[in-house]
Amino acid sequence: MILLACAAPASPPPILLSAYERALSQLATITSDIGYHPSGLWQLRRAVADHYTHRGLPTDPDQVLITNGGQQALSLLARAFVEPGGTVVVEAPTYPGALEAFREQTASLQTLPVGLDGFESAARAARGPDLAYLVSTHHNPTGAVLPSLLRRRLAVAAAHADVLLIDDEVLAHLAFPGQRIPPPVAAFGATVVSVGSLSKSVWGGLRIGWIRAARRVIDRLARLRAVHDLGGNLPAQLAAAYLLPRLEGLCQDIAADRQTRHDHLRAELARRLPQWQAPPVTGGQTLWVRLPHGDGDSFSQTALRHGVAVLPGSGLDASGGSKEFIRIHFLATPDTLSEAVHRLTTAWHAYGDGHDGGAPAPRSMAI
Numbered sequence: 083m084i085l086l087a088c089a090a091p092a093s094p095p096p097i098l099l100s101a102y103e104r105a106l107s108q109l110a111t112i113t114s115d116i117g118y119h120p121s122g123l124w125q126l127r128r129a130v131a132d133h134y135t136h137r138g139l140p141t142d143p144d145q146v147l148i149t150n151g152g153q154q155a156l157s158l159l160a161r162a163f164v165e166p167g168g169t170v171v172v173e174a175p176t177y178p179g180a181l182e183a184f185r186e187q188t189a190s191l192q193t194l195p196v197g198l199d200g201f202e203s204a205a206r207a208a209r210g211p212d213l214a215y216l217v218s219t220h221h222n223p224t225g226a227v228l229p230s231l232l233r234r235r236l237a238v239a240a241a242h243a244d245v246l247l248i249d250d251e252v253l254a255h256l257a258f259p260g261q262r263i264p265p266p267v268a269a270f271g272a273t274v275v276s277v278g279s280l281s282k283s284v285w286g287g288l289r290i291g292w293i294r295a296a297r298r299v300i301d302r303l304a305r306l307r308a309v310h311d312l313g314g315n316l317p318a319q320l321a322a323a324y325l326l327p328r329l330e331g332l333c334q335d336i337a338a339d340r341q342t343r344h345d346h347l348r349a350e351l352a353r354r355l356p357q358w359q360a361p362p363v364t365g366g367q368t369l370w371v372r373l374p375h376g377d378g379d380s381f382s383q384t385a386l387r388h389g390v391a392v393l394p395g396s397g398l399d400a401s402g403g404s405k406e407f408i409r410i411h412f413l414a415t416p417d418t419l420s421e422a423v424h425r426l427t428t429a430w431h432a433y434g435d436g437h438d439g440g441a442p443a444p445r446s447m448a449i
């Protein structure tokens with residue numbers, strides 16, 4: 083089976099081993115620290131704060147909370163700020179793990195197009211949303227990058243309506259070579275909360291993420307975090323504190339390879355499945371592919387039977403749309419991607435023309 087559904091690095095990079103070696107020697111020197119840090123290790127909070135300051139968003143360490151990956155950041159935010167039956171504004175399509183976190187709080191989801199076009203009026207509504215959620219940079223699944231002007235508009239509208247706007251930057255560091263990304267949305271407004279993680283730039287198994295927000299928001303989340311699990315794993319945080327200042331260089335090292343794989347997958351799709359639309363992206367890890375007929379749910383079942391797992395678009399779209407899309411990641415080696423497209427082509431021919439909608443595919447973990 084070739085797994086093109088879950089998008090994340092397949093193995094830890096060598097620098098993670100060096101980071102852990104260093105972390106272990108630091109552990110040996112600890113003499114008076116019981117190891118419980120609900121807001122995160124100060125050293126790592128400072129490294130994350132410096133990282134934002136360097137990107138043009140001045141940040142103090144006490145504006146940062148360390149989490150177990152970006153997913154815990156989203157679920158803490160949902161728990162803290164979504165009232166029972168409250169509304170969360172989301173893009174359609176978007177990252178399915180965020181939808182799950184909001185649904186877990188019984189939120190009703192109000193969808194807007196990618197980039198939250200129409201957010202100004204949604205935020206001003208009589209009973210405004212409890213939260214809004216955006217993936218501004220290398221959007222999952224479309225790869226879109228929101229321009230600075232629109233970032234400013236969203237941040238200003240969120241501040242006017244006093245709505246917390248979550249800017250999910252988990253994929254922000256995955257730009258292809260030569261692509262400059264705009265400043266974080268939080269650089270334009272005080273009610274924007276940034277979420278980040280090392281899962282896509284380093285390795286998902288590290289489980290290090292963070293939230294950057296106003297102090298009052300961080301204080302509330304820290305209390306919730308203490309109830310939740312009393313804080314994260316300290317050796318991992320020591321390793322992450324070593325990695326954070328090196329993140330830019332690390333991402334540059336992998337960017338060219340990522341782009342080669344993206345170009346290779348698109349070339350293979352264009353050659354074998356020219357009717358499929360797979361627009362290029364400038365970073366991230368996925369292509370958002372429109373099928374010329376049929377639907378992603380039933381086609382993904384056919385693809386599974388031919389040895390390739392792809393993600394049907396419907397699970398990423400709370401509006402009930404995106405049925406004609408599938409998401410494919412391009413992180414595999416060129417040889418694997420060629421083999422995957424070969425199998426997808428056979429699956430597509432077996433799938434045929436006569437499809438007018440199938441049963442939704444069973445949901446599994448989608449990242």
Ligand SMILES: Cc1ncc(COP(=O)(O)O)c(C=O)c1O
Nearest residue numbers: 151152153177222252279281449
């Ligand atoms: C946009 C986005 N946010 C958050 C996450 C979850 O990140 P983590 O693995 O750090 O929990 C993912 C994972 O795919 C993602 O794509």
